[in-house]
Amino acid sequence: MLGFVLLQPKIWLNNVNRNNKADLLNWMKSNNITLVQVNGQRTYGGPPPGWVGDAPPLGSEIFIGSLPQEIYEDVLIPLFQSMGKLYEFRLMMTFSGLNRGFAYARYSSRRIAEQAIAFRNGYEILPGYKILVCRSTEKSELEVDGLPGFLDRATLEGILEEMTTGVHTVSLFASPTTNSKNMAIVKYSSHKAAALAKKRLREGVQVLYGCPFTVDWLQTSIRQKLQDGTLAKPQAYIPESFNSQIKQETPAKSAVQCLQLVCERAKLGQPVYRIKFLSLGTCGWLRFWYCAVIPNHSVPFTGYSWLLGDKLIPTEKYQQAKEMVALRILKDFGKCLVFSVRSCIA
Structure with a gap:
């Protein structure tokens, strides 16, 4: 039996797609299932009840696109669980209670993910609606640009571990866009952890020790330079007076x-x-x-x-x-x- 934790009812607007929402609630009740919704996505598992061992390896997640907005997990989870054991299923949601047209399913192995792609890509989920199923890119790296030169890697790693979860590695380089500033490449344990970290770091005013910074997915051009070893070493600029610098910028x-x-x-x-x-x-x-x-x-x-x-x-x-x-x-x-x-x- 599937197991979920609490679904927050306040985000449901019952006047939108009421019948299908009722079907979902009945399915949840009959199977003793509840769902979690956080930051615009509703999640099953990650890990599911009874899971033993580490999370599945990279390559075990698939992307599901071209979904009709009015269908929910009562249709989607049984459809994709029939391919093999699901570790996690994430349906992207709007505030009106419709899905955003795409979802992610993470299986217990790469083999099952490949099987799901082969059997479910082009599947007609409703008359006239064929879904797209392909391998997820599973981005897990962020670039944080505009960091002050006096912020060392260990301190930055400590800050990121407090503000986010799932930090795997932190690498520091000279900023490719701003003189006397640095850029960090932060690798997270999963795409989900990286996406939540990106959102959290963008929640507040993006200023660190008086220096504005930006957060985004790691760009392909930066990734290529990283692989080629052509990114410059980080700056080591230490201002005479940190406090006076902040005051001047206020x-x-x-x-x-x-x-x-x-x-x-x-x-x-x-x-x-x-x-x-x-x-x-x-x-x-x-x-x-x-x-x-x-x-x-x-x-x-x-x-x-x-x-x-x-x-x-x-x-x-x-x-x-x-x-x-x-x-x-x-x-x-x-x-x-x-x-x-x-x-x-x-």
Whole structure:
């Protein structure tokens, strides 16, 4: 019997595709099955109940595309489980409760994955709907660019292990795009771990020790240079005064003040912040949850972020967290407001 953990019912909008959702719930109930949904994907297994041993090797995952949006796991899991033992099944979901047209199935071996591709590619899952099944690329490497030269590999690895899970290796090179900055290539234990790490690192304002950084999948051109051994050694620049460098990069007006001005001009009302601090890591990284409500804006801004908070008193932690939340909101507002946010911080 399949085994799942809790399905969060709040993300289901029952007025969309109601009948098929009811069929899925009946299937779950009759088989004593529950599902987990996190970050836009609903997951079975990883590992499934009763699994013994290590995770399957690379090459055991398949990509399933061209799915009709109205079908769910009650159809998909039995279809693909008939090929062999599933280690994990992930269906990508929209907030309306439809699937996003694709899924991933990870089997216990490469052989079973190849068999599933051979027998299920082009399968007519509904009249007129043939699905695409092929090998998953299983990306597991991220590039983190724009890192300060004084950040060594061991410290960066410690930060990443606190902020993400499944870090396998961290390699440091000179940035191919920015002088005096470095780039890290971070390999994770699986595609799923890498994808979640990419999302988490993008959740907050992407500034590390005063230096803006970017996070993305490892580009093919960078991978080729890595294989050829042509990536330059990392920079070793150490500024005279780390604190003064950050101060010089801080705008004259704070993000909180700027957001207040933006809301005042747009007649939205003043923002109200709620911040809840979570655990403090050994490298000093403090993760927090936030909810910012702007009275005349349709939805609140919520999410998670993190800051370097081991040497901050509680009031400083709160103010820095508010700054990061305000910056995130300003970034979102900048796409839709008539006037430029930049004028607030000039």
